[in-house]
Amino acid sequence: MLSVQSASLSSGKILRVNNMSLTCEPGSITALLGPNGAGKTSLLKLLSGELTADCGELLLNDRQIHDWKPKERAKMLACLPQQSTLNFPFTVQEVVLMGRIPYDTGAIYDREIVRQVLDAVDSWHLVDRNYTELSGGEKQRIQLARVLAQVWQSCEVEGQTRSRVLLLDEPSSSLDIAHQQLLQNIVLDMSQQDVVVIIVVHDLNFAFSCANQLVLMSDGQLVAQGTPKQMMANNVLQDVFGVKLEYIDHPTTGKPVVMLN
Amino acid sequence: MRLMLPKTCFVLLIILSVIAAIVGLLIGPVQISPSVLFELISSDELRSRDQMIIESIRLPRMLLSFLIGAVLATCGAVMQGLFRNSLADPSLIGVSAGASAGASFIIVFGSLLFPSSVLGLSVVSIGAFVGGLVAAWIVYRLASSNEGTSVATMLLAGIAISALAGALNQLFSFLADNDMLRRISLWQMGSLESADWQQISYCIVVFGLLMILLPRESRALNAMLLGESEARHLGVGVEWLKRRLIIYTSLGVGVAVSVAGTIAFVGLVVPHLIRLLIGPDHRHLLPASALMGGLLLVCADAVSRVVVAPAELPIGVVTAILGVPFFISILVRQRGRVYA
Numbered sequence: 001m002l003s004v005q006s007a008s009l010s011s012g013k014i015l016r017v018n019n020m021s022l023t024c025e026p027g028s029i030t031a032l033l034g035p036n037g038a039g040k041t042s043l044l045k046l047l048s049g050e051l052t053a054d055c056g057e058l059l060l061n062d063r064q065i066h067d068w069k070p071k072e073r074a075k076m077l078a079c080l081p082q083q084s085t086l087n088f089p090f091t092v093q094e095v096v097l098m099g100r101i102p103y104d105t106g107a108i109y110d111r112e113i114v115r116q117v118l119d120a121v122d123s124w125h126l127v128d129r130n131y132t133e134l135s136g137g138e139k140q141r142i143q144l145a146r147v148l149a150q151v152w153q154s155c156e157v158e159g160q161t162r163s164r165v166l167l168l169d170e171p172s173s174s175l176d177i178a179h180q181q182l183l184q185n186i187v188l189d190m191s192q193q194d195v196v197v198i199i200v201v202h203d204l205n206f207a208f209s210c211a212n213q214l215v216l217m218s219d220g221q222l223v224a225q226g227t228p229k230q231m232m233a234n235n236v237l238q239d240v241f242g243v244k245l246e247y248i249d250h251p252t253t254g255k256p257v258v259m260l261n
Numbered sequence: 262m263r264l265m266l267p268k269t270c271f272v273l274l275i276i277l278s279v280i281a282a283i284v285g286l287l288i289g290p291v292q293i294s295p296s297v298l299f300e301l302i303s304s305d306e307l308r309s310r311d312q313m314i315i316e317s318i319r320l321p322r323m324l325l326s327f328l329i330g331a332v333l334a335t336c337g338a339v340m341q342g343l344f345r346n347s348l349a350d351p352s353l354i355g356v357s358a359g360a361s362a363g364a365s366f367i368i369v370f371g372s373l374l375f376p377s378s379v380l381g382l383s384v385v386s387i388g389a390f391v392g393g394l395v396a397a398w399i400v401y402r403l404a405s406s407n408e409g410t411s412v413a414t415m416l417l418a419g420i421a422i423s424a425l426a427g428a429l430n431q432l433f434s435f436l437a438d439n440d441m442l443r444r445i446s447l448w449q450m451g452s453l454e455s456a457d458w459q460q461i462s463y464c465i466v467v468f469g470l471l472m473i474l475l476p477r478e479s480r481a482l483n484a485m486l487l488g489e490s491e492a493r494h495l496g497v498g499v500e501w502l503k504r505r506l507i508i509y510t511s512l513g514v515g516v517a518v519s520v521a522g523t524i525a526f527v528g529l530v531v532p533h534l535i536r537l538l539i540g541p542d543h544r545h546l547l548p549a550s551a552l553m554g555g556l557l558l559v560c561a562d563a564v565s566r567v568v569v570a571p572a573e574l575p576i577g578v579v580t581a582i583l584g585v586p587f588f589i590s591i592l593v594r595q596r597g598r599v600y601a
Binding site for chain 1: 536
């Protein structure tokens with residue numbers, strides 16, 4: 001479980017996150033929505049423990065996030081940043097293996113996990129390629145695989161099974177449509193294993209079709225929070241994004257689909 | 262994509278190092294026949310002149326150049342990982358410049374303040390070591406804030422401190438008399454001429470420390486290449502890691518510079534070449550860089566003794582002349598590729 005209580009974060013004079021509270025239960029998928037500069041990434045950095053809130057508290061599995069040892073925290077919480085700056089010529093296998101740095105499970109075991117996560121992101125054929133020579137979308141899949149490798153299996157810390165947290169910042173921005181669907185399935189799979197998934201997306205339909213909790217932010221503040229149906233009913237998305245939206249039901253799944261009018 | 266496996270690379274480097282060491286012992290102003298080496302190993306009889314040359318001049322020198330090369334190359338590899346730039350160099354954090362300033366200070370004012378020798382090491386060496394550490398520490402303080410250490414600020418601070426140390430250095434040179442001036446410039450060009458067993462044991466200790474401490478940081482260094490926040494998410498204590506690495510490299514480079522003067526280029530190019538051969542994984546990169554740095558400096562030292570015999574070229578000149586064209590050719594070949 002991951003929860004943040006009345007947290008604020010400022011950099012310089014700018015208030016990035018203003019008095020936010022959010023609780024994410026195991027197995028929930030939370031989508032952070034909002035216009036550019038709304039503070040979604042700042043909130044995600046706060047949740048991952050990368051930035052420390054000016055005030056408020058952040059609990060990971062009922063303990064202050066910074067009270068966990070870094071290595072134990074890494075076994076419970078993995079985070080995929082928006083961009084990757086890796087420019088050293090590692091092979092894909094080496095990059096994904098770095099997701100196993102918090103573990104001491106041995107090379108053979110780790111390679112098997114690398115095979116599984118690369119299979120999951122449809123990139124096993126890239127395993128021996130040079131990471132720096134891949135396309136943007138391929139790099140994004142490999143980074144996703146690396147993050148998945150970090151929380152792929154149930155996690156035991158101090159003798160207890162702890163819930164795992166997966167934070168994804170715009171993971172689908174460079175993916176083609178087939179791999180976006182693949183990503184949705186991965187996210188759903190992980191939540192079925194009781195992983196807490198928090199995902200920053202701009203694609204509202206992506207959020208509507210897999211998230212069960214939507215969090216809408218604007219100017220660092222929480223504007224609305226609820227299920228896709230609730231968000232659709234209160235029309236708040238239109239106001240925040242300043243566009244006219246239409247909703248229809250998906251012909252097969254029955255989930256809401258959003259369109260620009 | 263990789264040119265060889267790490268194991269192949271290690272074996273090759275060890276074989277080449279042994280060959281270079283043997284050749285380095287035999288050539289010089291006085292050519293020595295290989296049979297002398299065997300006699301030296303197999304018998305305890307009265308030593309000939311050749312044996313004396315090997316034992317008291319060339320062997321210490323060869324060992325010292327290997328150690329210095331290994332230390333410089335390893336520290337270069339670590340700095341490049343820390344800065345996430347394969348063209349970074351230990352001198353970037355101001356250690357070399359600070360060490361030079363420290364050495365010049367001691368050469369000019371030292372006779373007023375100190376006896377000529379402390380702990381058997383010349384005071385100049387200690388001045389260089391302290392100067393290097395102080396410079397690195399100032400750069401580090403300038404670059405750190407509550408939010409962590411910014412690599413970009415650290416590079417810029419390194420440039421500023423290097424400039425300041427350079428200015429101090431010139432000031433000391435301006436104040437120096439003729440003899441001091443000559444010592445300053447010789448020192449800065451780098452020299453292994455005065456190799457003795459005390460310096461060697463000093464270097465062995467530092468090299469051994471680095472070889473024990475640095476491999477523990479290999480995986481963390483790999484994670485750093487992904488980015489600082491990624492490393493943090495992987496459970497790496499980034500701030501302490503950076504502090505430790507700065508201390509280790511200041512120590513390594515400071516000691517190397519204090520013993521042998523400024524030897525440019527080894528720390529920059531060796532890790533770069535090893536990365537081309539076996540890839541950037543620090544678990545292999547660090548030991549392979551150490552071997553190759555040692556090998557390169559043994560060769561450079563041999564060349565410096567032979568080309569203008571019986572005189573000697575400063576070794577820093579040799580490494581630059583041998584290495585820079587090589588390095589430029591790599592750059593040209595890599596131009597247009599994503600990393601460089």
